[in-house]
Amino acid sequence: MEEAIGNPKRTNQVLKKHGLVLKKSLGQNFLTDVNILRKIVSAAELTKDKAVLEIGPGIGALTQPLAKEAGKVVALEIDQRLLPILSETLEPYPHASVIHGDVLKQDLHALFKEQFQDASEVSVVANLPYYITTPIIMRLLEEKLPLEHIVVMTQKEVAERMSAPPGGKDYGSLSIAVQYYCDTEIVTIVPRGVFVPPPNVDSAVIKLTLRGEPPVQVDDEAFFFEVVQAAFAQRRKTIYNNLGARFFSKENKKQAEIILLESGIDPSRRAETVSIPEYAVLSRNLKKYLN
Numbered sequence: 001m002e003e004a005i006g007n008p009k010r011t012n013q014v015l016k017k018h019g020l021v022l023k024k025s026l027g028q029n030f031l032t033d034v035n036i037l038r039k040i041v042s043a044a045e046l047t048k049d050k051a052v053l054e055i056g057p058g059i060g061a062l063t064q065p066l067a068k069e070a071g072k073v074v075a076l077e078i079d080q081r082l083l084p085i086l087s088e089t090l091e092p093y094p095h096a097s098v099i100h101g102d103v104l105k106q107d108l109h110a111l112f113k114e115q116f117q118d119a120s121e122v123s124v125v126a127n128l129p130y131y132i133t134t135p136i137i138m139r140l141l142e143e144k145l146p147l148e149h150i151v152v153m154t155q156k157e158v159a160e161r162m163s164a165p166p167g168g169k170d171y172g173s174l175s176i177a178v179q180y181y182c183d184t185e186i187v188t189i190v191p192r193g194v195f196v197p198p199p200n201v202d203s204a205v206i207k208l209t210l211r212g213e214p215p216v217q218v219d220d221e222a223f224f225f226e227v228v229q230a231a232f233a234q235r236r237k238t239i240y241n242n243l244g245a246r247f248f249s250k251e252n253k254k255q256a257e258i259i260l261l262e263s264g265i266d267p268s269r270r271a272e273t274v275s276i277p278e279y280a281v282l283s284r285n286l287k288k289y290l291n
């Protein structure tokens, strides 16, 4: 059996052999715990007719167990120095390939068309670079890529925000954006000590399962998200004050109160107490008024 790339001994050997100094600026904290790698892969529910897009393979710690389960793995890595290392570590897995590129700049629809035509399902599975976690997740969701799951390691706090229900301090526009597109499940909490080098925060693996249909009917998605952003503009203010400031002049601010009441939302509530279905009704009523 092939030795795990993600065990501490092998990782250190690979880093030493290639004289690789890891870059903090690229979020290079490599995972060295085979049990956690196993949990990530198992959460992705892979089979041989499915494919995976991995973001940031590093030296291949996660790519290797993914390649054992999936029919195809394409890994997108920004750091050119890792490419020769990956071609060595992933040599036994010809159905795992590496593309040199930046996930935020790559044409992902074109990549899907080129790479995943034959797959029954495609999932994104990754130990994400933390400096761009939210932009990556939002890009994957907003581009409406045909994904089954997104299983990713993120900062614990970001995973908690993505999965937070209304009513608490973690619930915000990120929770609403993610939960609009996906069901969320925290798979496991990961202590900082299992990374080389250890990051300054604990982590979590979160599984996002893309919904066929959004949980509520929204006619104008862009406007729905604009209303959500506006509602959270200043968290300590009431939803009435935040919406008033964004959509109404001083003279007709009262109208914000009428629309909130018409939408079944008490104007003195704060944005963090308002659910996705309530935001859907609110954005519909507000749009009708503004048009």
Ligand code: SAM
Binding pocket: 026, 027, 028, 029, 030, 031, 032, 055, 056, 057, 058, 059, 060, 061, 062, 063, 076, 077, 078, 079, 101, 102, 103, 104, 126, 127, 128, 129, 130, 132
């Ligand atoms: N998958 C490996 C693991 O689990 O050990 C490495 C994970 S490390 C947290 C993040 C990886 O993302 C690094 O390999 C880093 O070079 C890569 N990366 C950083 N920014 C990137 C970007 N914009 N596009 C693609 N890869 C990126």
